[in-house]
Amino acid sequence: MTNKIGGSFLVEKQGQNTVDPIRDPEQIQAMKEYLLHKSYRDYFLFAFGINSGLRISDIVGLRVMDVRNTDHLQVKEKRTEKIRKIRMTGALKQEIEKYTRQMADSDFLFPSRKGKGTSPIGRETAWRIVNSAARACGIRGAIGTHTMRKTFGYHFYKQTKDVAMLQQIFGHSAPSVTLRYIGFTDDMVNQAFEEFSL
Numbered sequence: 680m681t682n683k684i685g686g687s688f689l690v691e692k693q694g695q696n697t698v699d700p701i702r703d704p705e706q707i708q709a710m711k712e713y714l715l716h717k718s719y720r721d722y723f724l725f726a727f728g729i730n731s732g733l734r735i736s737d738i739v740g741l742r743v744m745d746v747r748n749t750d751h752l753q754v755k756e757k758r759t760e761k762i763r764k765i766r767m768t769g770a771l772k773q774e775i776e777k778y779t780r781q782m783a784d785s786d787f788l789f790p791s792r793k794g795k796g797t798s799p800i801g802r803e804t805a806w807r808i809v810n811s812a813a814r815a816c817g818i819r820g821a822i823g824t825h826t827m828r829k830t831f832g833y834h835f836y837k838q839t840k841d842v843a844m845l846q847q848i849f850g851h852s853a854p855s856v857t858l859r860y861i862g863f864t865d866d867m868v869n870q871a872f873e874e875f876s877l
Contacts (some may be wrong), residue, residue, distance in 0.1 A: 699820045700829035700862050701813075703730075707827050707830065709816040714808070721808045723778045724789055724800075728827030730771040732835070732848055734758060735824035739799045744784040759850060832861040 701707050707729065714722035728738060734759045746752060750772070752765045767775070779788070787799040800808075805824045813822040837844050842854040851857045857862045 683840065691852070697821050698825045698829065698867055699864075701818065701822075701826060702833060702866075704834075705818060706818050710812050710818070713812050713815050717812075718721045718770070718808075719778065720789060723774065724808060725812065726774050726825070727771070727788075727836075730768055730774075731765060732831040733763075733765070734828055735802055735805050737763075739789050739800075739802065739805060741788045743779045743782045743786045743788060746777065746788065747779055747784065755819040761850065763850075765848075769820035829861050830872060832857070836861060836863055 691765060710725060711722060714725050721745070724738070728735065731738070731752060733752070734756070735752050741754075745754075746767075750767060752763075752767060754763050754765070755761070756763055789800045789805075791798050791800045791804070802824060809824055809826060810822055813826075832845055832849060835848075836842060836858075839845075842857055845861075846854050846857040849857055849860065851860065855864075858867075865869075
């Protein structure tokens with residue numbers, strides 16, 4: 680899926696290695712504010728994605744009952760068929776409580792407007808939500824739905840410096856795969872060059 684925006688192509692492919700994390704916390708905040716003014720559902724999708732580390736394919740089908748009154752998300756990953764149990768942060772639990780207050784347990788978390796809530800949004804709709812917000816906020820680079828997962832990983836690693844735990848969360852085969860996946864390898868190389876002198 681490609682979309683030409685502001686002279687650069689925003690690309691998301693099945694391999695998901697072509698999109699970038701959002702590294703700048705101010706850009707993340709700008710995205711949240713933009714989405715919150717546009718649509719509470721769209722804001723919550725972004726907030727949920729960057730705080731859970733789940734793939735979009737595992738997010739869009741969730742129902743209120745999957746996230747309400749629990750400390751853990753339990754998801755069967757579509758890609759790997761593995762059951763993942765993720766402890767939710769306090770901030771994410773508060774967002775869930777506010778967002779689902781008026782919803783029934785059986786409601787989809789991210790209902791499609793076309794189906795009047797009888798079906799969830801699709802991956803393409805989620806892609807449009809993230810891309811339009813990135814464009815509106817002046818964020819350049821390759822942005823797509825997988826950007827949310829990579830943004831989670833990038834900032835989780837920056838805060839914890841625990842690549843082994845992040846590797847386990849993402850189910851990667853090696854720490855080097857995880858660092859490359861979140862774009863930290865490039866950052867580390869660039870920083871090393873900036874600090875290097877003879």
